[in-house]
Amino acid sequence: MWILLPGDLMADYYSVITNRGKELEAEALAGGSRIVLTKFVVGDSNGKQLKPDPAQTQLVNETFRGDISGLAASPEQSSQLMATLVLPPEVGGFTVREVGLLTDAGELYAVANCPDIDKPAGGISVNMQFRLAVSDTSDITLNVSTGDGLFLRIDQDLKEIKVRGETAQKVARESIGAVASTSIGFNNGSGWYKIATVVMPQSTSTAVIKLYGGAGYNVGYFEQAAISELVLRAGNGSPVGITATLWRRSPAAANEVAWINTSGDTYDIYINISQHACWLIAQYDYTGNANVTLRSTPEYSATQPASSTNGKTYTLYNSLMPPPDSYPVGAAIAWPSDATPAGYVLMQGQTFDKSAYPLLAIAYPSGVIPDMRGWMIKGKPASGRAVLSQEQDGNKSHTHTARAQDTDLGTKTTSSFDYGTKSTNPTGGHVHNAYGHMDSSGSRSGTDFALADGGPGATSRDTSNSGVHAHTVYIGGHEHTVYIGPHGHVVIVDADGNAETTVKNIAFNYIVRLA
Template sequence: MPASLKFKTVITDYGKQRLVAAMSPGGTKLTLTQMAVGDGGGNPTNPDTTSTALVNEAWRAAVNSVTVDKSHQNTIIVELLIPAEVGGFWVREAGIYDEFNKLVAICSLPASEKPLLEQGSGRAQTVRMTLVISDLSTINITIDSTTIIATNDYVDNSLKEHEKSRNHPDATLTDKGFVQLSSATGSTDETKAATPKAVKAAMDNANKRQPGNENLTALSSLAGQPDKLPYFTNKGAMSLAEFAEFMRTMLSKTDAASVLEYLGLRETINLAAGALQKDQNGADIPDKKQFVRTIGAVTSNTITLGESGWFKIATVVMPQATSTAVIKLYGGAGFNTGSSEQGAISELVLRAGNGSPAGITATLWRRSPAAANEVAWVNTSGDTYDIYIN
């Protein structure tokens, strides 16, 4: 550095080591945290890279701001603001410290008195140090936001930046730009943007409405048709049927019993209540013997008391694939002839399929006297036989 420079800023050897270490892979960034000013012991100072402290420190605080010089992208400006209530010393030197409280850079300054308010004069004073850094990414700038004070320059620059940020044209449907907000919900204006209030009003209105549906659309087209009953013919398609007086009367009924009465189904239901139930398999038949006679499953003949000779008592179908029929005969003398099971009883057993020639055989058991004596049969056709007793 030329010897003719009276005031200068230098990075200390420690500061250089931190910057080199920060540029290495995985290195820790250098963090600038504080600045200090001193009076140089009452004399001008000559900063040196070997310096580790100010000659005579007078006051220290967190940095007020750190900015990048817009004209020189590798230059940072570190600023310290000394408030008006601080003073009672001269400023001839300044230094920047890292997070370990070690001196990173030091500078010499023109002598400037910083008086106390009690001395009859006071002012806020800004001290700035400029550092040229080859790689700004090696520096991690930490600023205590509780101590930042806006300088006049900062305020002026901020106002200029703010003014530039608003110097834009209005937005259109094709170009970006500023847009005015509006809470109107009935406007067709295309130059304003809806506020959350307007969006909420639109959503509240939409939520009260029936969602669009092709079936509802088809139904709405039939609204107002008198004496018509709509019905769907396909998805999204409907037609109308005549709403006759018969249907109108039925729909006016207030309970199921009234509807059944109107339709004339009461007697049908009553008859169904006394019908045989399929799942009972005949268990609910009151007189099962009479039932089988009624349907022809069992036949019976009556022979008058005192008659004799051959009498036809039954006609049977006896397939030759081994079939059997049993005929019971009641009557004649007995303990109590008024009760059939106590009268004279004979059992006639018929069997088919016993070989050749085809036909049937019959066996007569007399369980009590004075009943049938003989049995005979006549083949009338195929497997059908008339049965006779003597």
């Protein structure tokens, strides 16, 4: 918080040089010395407003003492001295009604009264500007500590900084942590705009340009509240040039960046952005050895300028600009757990709400997630099958040839043996019949034996029963041979294998993203 002290306030509040201060001025003028101001003091005047008195050598009731942060002559009035005083956040619990400036010897040089300034303990710092009319500002100097007490002197509208040029303005911004900003408009439709001219020495320098807002103006089109960041870097001169990188955070942000080296270390910077990118805010900053001149009304070209060099565009992924899906919604993903991650489900043949998950419905219009338990995925053949159709397990149709190897064992000899002499059974007794015939002439035929009757005719007789006997058979040692020629055999192949056709595998679940 900034407070202006006497000099710009009403006549009831003013500053005076103390009697001792006037003595010091006279001594400085006579002896060619200088008055060195180092400290300031504030007090509460014991709870009431008092007029400053030149005879004072101290405040009525001092509450805080600190280092003077800045001291300079006013650019409007050369005889007016301006001192910057800072009450840091950690002090407070009092009201400021009186202020004084001290020399390096601790003597009160000037004193002023002011309207009540409440300084709470903690939370904020209070910056005060003490203005004092002096006879000759050249006789007064400031001895400033180099610690936290060093603050930039500031006027009401920063005119005194502005007139000192861009370098002074940059130092001022850096001193208070500010970044230069301006409004900028890309009013000619989609295309290329020369947004800035930069000077970037090849001894390594950096410049940044940040755009707030993007293409679009309709209420509810949130993408137009875009952020685009350009980061420019110069190298070591080998090769000569710059590296230009655009970082996008929204679809309505700038799309591309390019640059042209116009001369030496000077480059024109171009961006490509879509139409309706009006009234954007641009912030920029650069290192001490560089410079950025931003174009509030950039030059327009429908096409990329000739001879320009392309930079690189990167997308900062976020909920507005999510990264491209590594797995599109609907793709089956192998997952090594029974617990599914958020936003995914196991593929078990269940139905889903197509209105709640429209992207999943594009993959599965039936509203049913395939049951992948126990199933493998196979690339769809060129013809003959529909996507998501099932095929049962089985072997490809084929034939077998089988044979037992042909063999020829030739002629084999059995083992030798000797049964010795064997007897036959004592049977076989029998009789024979014999007959004879004699015709009338007495001629005979048949067995010649004496017939019982000597007359002509036939007669027969049986021989006596005789012939019961036994035989012996000799079966000596001998061998047999068996012929086994070439031949084949019938082969029976027994069933073997698993219950289904498979390969070596590890069991995973299949999951699918819900979207």
